[in-house]
Amino acid sequence: MPRRPQRVERGYPLEYEIYIHVPFCMRRCGYCDFNTYTAVDLGGGASRGNYANMVIREMRLVHDWQQAHGIDEPPASTVFFGGGTPTILKAADLVAVLDAIRETWGIVDGAEITTEANPDTVDADYVRELADGGFNRISFGMQSAVPSVLRTLDRTHTPANVVAGVEAANAAGMRSSVDLIYGAPGESLDDWRTSVKTAIDLGVNHISAYALAIAPHTKMGRRIAAGTLSTPDDDDEASKYEIADDLLGAAGLEWYEISNWARPGYESRHNLGYWRNVDWAGLGPGAHSHYNRCSVDSPEGVGERTTTPLGLRSWDIAHPRLWGRSIDGGKVPWAGSERISREENLEETIMLGLRIREGLDLSRLGGAVDMARIRPMEDEGLIEIRDGRVIPTRTGRLLNDTVIERFFDACSL
The missing domain is CATH 3.20.20.70 (Aldolase class I)
Known part of the structure; x- marks a missing residue:
């Protein structure tokens, strides 16, 4: 091929x-x-x-x-x-x-x-x-x-x-x-x-x-x-x-x-x-899939078709027997799916970016963050800000949920 x-x-x-x-x-x-x-x-x-x-x-x-x-x-x-x-x-x-x-x-x-x-x-x-x-x-x-x-x-x-x-x-x-x-x-x-x-x-x-x-x-x-x-x-x-x-x-x-x-x-x-929020297809009972560029929200075409690219998350039927029956019937074995809005995508970008050493690329947020509310976390030793990226310190890794919550509070999503 x-x-x-x-x-x-x-x-x-x-x-x-x-x-x-x-x-x-x-x-x-x-x-x-x-x-x-x-x-x-x-x-x-x-x-x-x-x-x-x-x-x-x-x-x-x-x-x-x-x-x-x-x-x-x-x-x-x-x-x-x-x-x-x-x-x-x-x-x-x-x-x-x-x-x-x-x-x-x-x-x-x-x-x-x-x-x-x-x-x-x-x-x-x-x-x-x-x-x-x-x-x-x-x-x-x-x-x-x-x-x-x-x-x-x-x-x-x-x-x-x-x-x-x-x-x-x-x-x-x-x-x-x-x-x-x-x-x-x-x-x-x-x-x-x-x-x-x-x-x-x-x-x-x-x-x-x-x-x-x-x-x-x-x-x-x-x-x-x-x-x-x-x-x-x-x-x-x-x-x-x-x-x-x-x-x-x-x-x-x-x-x-x-x-x-x-x-x-x-x-x-x-x-x-995963942490960079790329596309993936998940196969097998209970597996999840994620698409950043998609114009429909289910394999059956439920919902109106749109020309605006939307994110899509789907998940397979969990029980192998029911999963197998769907495949035998010629159907994509999804139990459900949901569109990912721009706001939800930004939230996921923040959550994922604040877990990795390369950090959260602030340019991906499109100016949605109030840096005056972020910088105090740097003074507290929770994050470092270098070259336009926010990187958790070890203390920030241990308190990751707190860092994410404060980031959300500082963003207009």
């Missing part, structure tokens, strides 16, 4: 990203609030063995809809398989989906192609098959290096599995990243230091560290409500964030988003795309 040249807007390549959600897991972790299922076969074509084929059928429906409504996206600049556990599927299935993306939209030379992986579900042969099929990055769900913390989080892998996975990725020539979670009930500061140092010692060039968030309806949420687990403490999590920032920075990994650190040049381009 011939590749269309990338268009350029505001001096940046107009990127297009593809996200594939794989909703299957061997076991659901106690803290997990994602759209995941442990059943092997959920009916309606939504079984693990047929899942790749269903995603390929969805992408063709989505692409046909895009073409019918004048959305001409450039070839994909990044592809990301998330979950759930994408590597619960056969490596050949993930490669087949990637090949279909290449045939449907095209993929730019040098694109970042990532899959998440549970360390339990991959070995050297599996990783090699992914690399041979075009994957060049793998993100391992490490979460902790302390066995007791892993048990609290209901993780099935051992620290040795993570080491083996990273070594397999290195041998296959793939970049690798590990995800950590801090704030688990019973995790001490020394436990957390051990996890961060162990992740650094793996030699990976990218590490994510997320504060544990617990939804009330999860297994862990119910245990906390029953008093059998302690509630995560904000001050404890703030201390652990500072520990991570210090240790990772000393090891040469720089923060580039509140929860992400990387050696220069090893940032996750896919995740940066």
Whole structure:
């Protein structure tokens, strides 16, 4: 398929990203609030063995809809398989989906192609098959290096599995990243230091560290409500964030988003795309899509057609069985969609820009911000203002919600 040249807007390549959600897991972790299922076969074509084929059928429906409504996206600049556990599927299935993306939209030379992986579900042969099929990055769900913390989080892998996975990725020539979670009930500061140092010692060039968030309806949420687990403490999590920032920075990994650190040049381009508010198509049950330039608000054409470009956000049907039935019926499997107004787009631009090291580009706000109300945050050590960009300090990262709220108060959106 011939590749269309990338268009350029505001001096940046107009990127297009593809996200594939794989909703299957061997076991659901106690803290997990994602759209995941442990059943092997959920009916309606939504079984693990047929899942790749269903995603390929969805992408063709989505692409046909895009073409019918004048959305001409450039070839994909990044592809990301998330979950759930994408590597619960056969490596050949993930490669087949990637090949279909290449045939449907095209993929730019040098694109970042990532899959998440549970360390339990991959070995050297599996990783090699992914690399041979075009994957060049793998993100391992490490979460902790302390066995007791892993048990609290209901993780099935051992620290040795993570080491083996990273070594397999290195041998296959793939970049690798590990995800950590801090704030688990019973995790001490020394436990957390051990996890961060162990992740650094793996030699990976990218590490994510997320504060544990617990939804009330999860297994862990119910245990906390029953008093059998302690509630995560904000001050404890703030201390652990500072520990991570210090240790990772000393090891040469720089923060580039509140929860992400990387050696220069090893940032996750896919995740940066989200924070830069680019377009992406999400495929799979519960996946979201986002288009900055669109003139309709649903695949059925609900609402009046307009010549004024509007943003569009959509989300797939969450349950795999119902999602599969929609695809079997020849329909884009959206559960709903909404237009994104100019004001909402500016709000999202602010929220996202204030999370990243490159900062919020004030020129994107079109003069909507009262700088006299912003500069006091610089005096308070919450932000820096450099070259027309607002960048959160470490204190500002820890108080990110407060910085965003004060920014909104200073804007006429």
